[in-house]
Amino acid sequence: MRQTIRALGWIIAILWICTLLLPITVAFSLIKLFESKAVGVQEPTVSFSNGNFSMSAPFHINNTGFYDLSDIGISIQIGRKNKTISTSSRLLPNVPAGTMVNSSCDISVSLEEMVSKDRELLINDTDLNVSVSPRFRVAYIIAFGFSMSFAVQWGAPFYNLTISDVAYDNVSQKFSMWVSFDNHAVYPVNGSLLVMLYNDIGEHIGSATQDVNVPSETPFQTFFELTIDRLKMTRNGVVRLYFGGTQILEKEWELS
């Protein structure tokens, strides 16, 4: 029994030493990792084309520490006024000690999804709440997670979207109108703009499409002309504007 007690005593002592040494060496490993600026994020690229808003931020992890890094992941949540607009999470492969991994953090939201969650984002500038949560595990035992929230100014791609100077020429049977907006976003707006016209009983009476390419921080104005059957024409109705297949505006029109 005495030998068993002695063996247990040794096992307990060795395990306590290992248990206490591990966090200390993990801390030193992390200090080494962050001192050498082993984690770097490049400038993100933002694009908006064919109804898809996407952002990509390339980054690298050079594991200069003593232990392997595992369960590396990053989650990004974008919201406005306690309403989540988009969430994205990415899991990276393990980074063994002394190796380097290049990857990128991508987030993509379709215009349709964005409109369904918050239509205001298309036509009004606002502040978005961005929550970034990176996490990783050191030595497969101790996991660290960070969560930071910050506000990002959102520039609406169709700021002040207006339909004006609605007119109908009975002789040529042409319906005309002006569509204008300012692109306040940091990316160009590329895609097709579709106008669909309805009369006062909700009957579809005409449509027209235009490809647009509006650079960032640029006002845009275009003229639409639609041929309308005189018999279906009424004094008022509804006009719907689509971009990349997603409805971005619905407005009543009335001839003066």
Place this chain on the structure above:
Amino acid sequence: MSEIEEEKTFRKLIKRIAKATLATAIVGAFWLFLWILLSVFAVFPEYLTFFAILAWATLFFTFAIRVSEDTIYKYCFIIARAFFLIIYLAYATNCGILTLNFMDFQLTVEFVPLLALMIAINLLAIARGLLQAIEFVSQSPKD
């Protein structure tokens, strides 16, 4: 009991208390060093109270175990210390997940496997304490 025997017992007790105090002082110095280190670097300021309770409990058990040397109570205290550490470590560390909040920044440290290892060590300590107690009882002269 004769006067000489009484004096002998009293001296023994004083000696034991002195030894226990010295051992407690050494352990106390170690905890004080850790306390200063944690206070200087302001690591986990929210958890300093938990740390203080752990330090005081460890000091109490060190003193109690030393004072009760050569009695069955020593093993009772060893087992009680292991039990306390299991429950307290799990409670104070929120089952191995510590969270710190600074304004809009939150840091989470998860060390469940490490906590499991600490619990396993304390379970081994309980087993060792029980074996020691059994051995002590089996060797004690019967009244």
